Amino acid sequence: MKTSSAAVINDLILRTEANLRAARELNKRTEAELNYRPAPQAWSAMECIEHLNFYGNYYLPEIAQQIATSPYAAEGNFKSGFLGNYFAQSMLPKEGMKKMKTLRSSNPMGKKLDKEVLQHFMAQQQQLLDLLKKAKHVSLTRTKTGISISKYIRLRVGDTFRVVVYHNQRHLLQAKRALESITASEAKV
Numbered sequence: 001m002k003t004s005s006a007a008v009i010n011d012l013i014l015r016t017e018a019n020l021r022a023a024r025e026l027n028k029r030t031e032a033e034l035n036y037r038p039a040p041q042a043w044s045a046m047e048c049i050e051h052l053n054f055y056g057n058y059y060l061p062e063i064a065q066q067i068a069t070s071p072y073a074a075e076g077n078f079k080s081g082f083l084g085n086y087f088a089q090s091m092l093p094k095e096g097m098k099k100m101k102t103l104r105s106s107n108p109m110g111k112k113l114d115k116e117v118l119q120h121f122m123a124q125q126q127q128l129l130d131l132l133k134k135a136k137h138v139s140l141t142r143t144k145t146g147i148s149i150s151k152y153i154r155l156r157v158g159d160t161f162r163v164v165v166y167h168n169q170r171h172l173l174q175a176k177r178a179l180e181s182i183t184a185s186e187a188k189v
Contacts, residue, residue, distance in 0.1 A: 001080040005140050008078045008158055012165045013132050019165070020125040022172045023049070027118045029179060035113060038181035045175035046113040049121045052171050056124040058148045059164050063131050066157055072139035079141050084159025091166035093173050125168075132161065 026034065026045060034046040043051070080088070140158030147153050147160070155163070 001085050002077055005075060005078045005158070006136070008140060008162070009132050009136055012161050013129060015165050015169060016125055016128050016132065019168045019172055020122060020129075022176070023118055023122050023125065026172075026175060026179075027115065027122070031114055033179060033182055034115075034118075036178065036182050038178050041109075043109060043174065043178065044113075045178045046117055047109055047111070048171040048175040048178065050111065050113055050117045052168055053117060053120050053124065055148065055164065055167060056121070056128075059145070059160065060124060060127050060131065062145050063135075063157060063160060063164075064127075066143055066145045067131060067134050067138050070138040070143040070157075072142040074137050075139050075141060077141075078156075078158040080159055080162075081156050083153065084155040084163070087155070088159055088162035088166055091163055091170055093166070093170045128164070135161065 026049070029045070031046075035044045037044045037047075135157065138157070140161075141156050143157040144154040145157050145160040147155055
């Protein structure tokens with residue numbers, strides 16, 4: 001994939017703003033609703049958000065450091081890497097999404113969670129918006145970041161942003177479905 005760097009950043013800013021609005025909507029729900037599991041092995045809305053916090057805790061400092069130390073000036077176009085584009089596309093919410101296996105270390109199931117989880121996520125989204133604005137001044141293609149699953153693989157920062165933002169979207173939709181199942185189960189009673 002090759003596209004304008006500005007277009008990539010603008011798209012990701014719009015998606016992140018939408019993710020932040022979705023989190024604010026979730027914050028209007030009760031903790032009991034947010035911790036409701038639609039099925040015994042399914043995540044609650046709050047568990048979805050805690051899972052995203054785990055990844056934000058890794059990726060946001062990593063992206064910030066790489067942007068701050070990048071010797072590469074912004075370029076007109078962003079060229080996605082093969083692996084980075086694959087990861088990003090696999091995270092992008094779409095019809096018929098495949099379930100993905102979660103690493104045990106990032107699986108929030110069974111943790112006692114409160115609304116601090118949402119506050120943390122919303123703060124991360126604000127930080128992500130700031131990083132996207134800073135990224136306008138560096139090469140999205142030549143600036144690279146590490147990834148959470150392997151210290152040997154590095155992705156282009158443009159791809160890393162795409163993976164993080166799409167992953168957030170994916171699990172916010174999952175959180176919304178978990179809350180919709182409350183209404184559906186109440187309707188059956």
